[in-house]
Amino acid sequence: MSATLRMTEIFYSIQGESRSLGLPTVFVRLTGCPLRCQYCDTAYAFSGGELMSLKQILLQVASYKPRYVCVTGGEPLAQPNAIPLLQALCEAGYKVSLETSGALDVSTVDERVSRVVDVKTPDSAEVGRNLYSNLALLGQHDQVKFVICSRSDYEWARFKLDEYALADSVGEVLFSPSHAQLTPRQLAEWIVEDNLPVRFQMQLHKYLWNDEPGH
Ligand SMILES: C[S@@+](CC[C@H](N)C(=O)[O-])C[C@H]1O[C@@H](n2cnc3c(N)ncnc32)[C@H](O)[C@@H]1O
Ligand SMILES: Nc1nc2[nH]cc(C(=O)O)c2c(=O)[nH]1
Ligand code: SF4
Ligand SMILES: [Mg+2]
Numbered sequence: 001m002s003a004t005l006r007m008t009e010i011f012y013s014i015q016g017e018s019r020s021l022g023l024p025t026v027f028v029r030l031t032g033c034p035l036r037c038q039y040c041d042t043a044y045a046f047s048g049g050e051l052m053s054l055k056q057i058l059l060q061v062a063s064y065k066p067r068y069v070c071v072t073g074g075e076p077l078a079q080p081n082a083i084p085l086l087q088a089l090c091e092a093g094y095k096v097s098l099e100t101s102g103a104l105d106v107s108t109v110d111e112r113v114s115r116v117v118d119v120k121t122p123d124s125a126e127v128g129r130n131l132y133s134n135l136a137l138l139g140q141h142d143q144v145k146f147v148i149c150s151r152s153d154y155e156w157a158r159f160k161l162d163e164y165a166l167a168d169s170v171g172e173v174l175f176s177p178s179h180a181q182l183t184p185r186q187l188a189e190w191i192v193e194d195n196l197p198v199r200f201q202m203q204l205h206k207y208l209w210n211d212e213p214g215h
Helices: 054-063 082-091 130-138 151-163 185-194 204-209
Strands: 006-016 024-032 049-051 067-072 095-100 113-116 143-148 172-177
Touching: 006 054, 006 204, 024 054, 024 082, 049 054, 054 067, 067 082, 082 095, 143 151, 151 185, 151 204, 172 185
Parallel strands: 024 067, 067 095, 095 113, 113 143, 143 172
Antiparallel strands: 006 024, 006 049
16 A cells, blocks of 8 residues: 555535536546646646545545545646556445546556547647547446537547447447537537437536536
């Protein structure tokens, strides 16, 4: 239990994204990210933070008595000790999800974790970082997300959906508008028009708490 991680925050809130949307969830936000998506709403997690031991993190998570825990960042997999952290959270009996950019290998993540892999679109400015080999590793317990900034991003995501047969190979394909860049309504209309086999989602916490940190 001597592993340490650089942590930005741990807080209890309502899951605002993914398949477990709406469920009370503890968020464990790791510091640092090698990407710079132009829309990133969590730039405050790029640096700073404080070192915490795995034991301290587990104690703080347990204090909320949660059923769900979401490990996010920054880019959580940029810290090697994210792997033992995810395993320990599963051992403790929580339902665990991981928000990851998909730029780092997800193969060593505990199989009980629902991996939410964000495929970076051209207008994120980080499309070159996608590790497409991750997609073949995902199954029905996992999720793929596209954060869409524009019509051309939408068309690109629609193509990737087809190219990797994602609707069949993963549990959930999420299409989400980039907040304040594409209206939720516009994206919803495109999805219906094309009868896409995806789940539309918008970041619920932005509507509940605006962009206040700690939610
Ligand atoms: C802050 S990231 C942390 C995890 C990981 N670095 C990643 O990008 O998946 C969590 C999720 O928030 C999404 N996100 C960040 N800024 C956003 C925005 N302005 N609008 C919509 N989604 C956003 C990211 O695309 C990602 O799916
Ligand atoms: N409420 C809430 N739900 C979230 N789901 C994923 C988040 C993230 O930052 O990865 C997030 C977040 O920051 N807040
Ligand atoms: S990978 Fe995630 S944390 Fe990093 S810049 Fe992109 S959205 Fe932000
Ligand atoms: Mg967030």
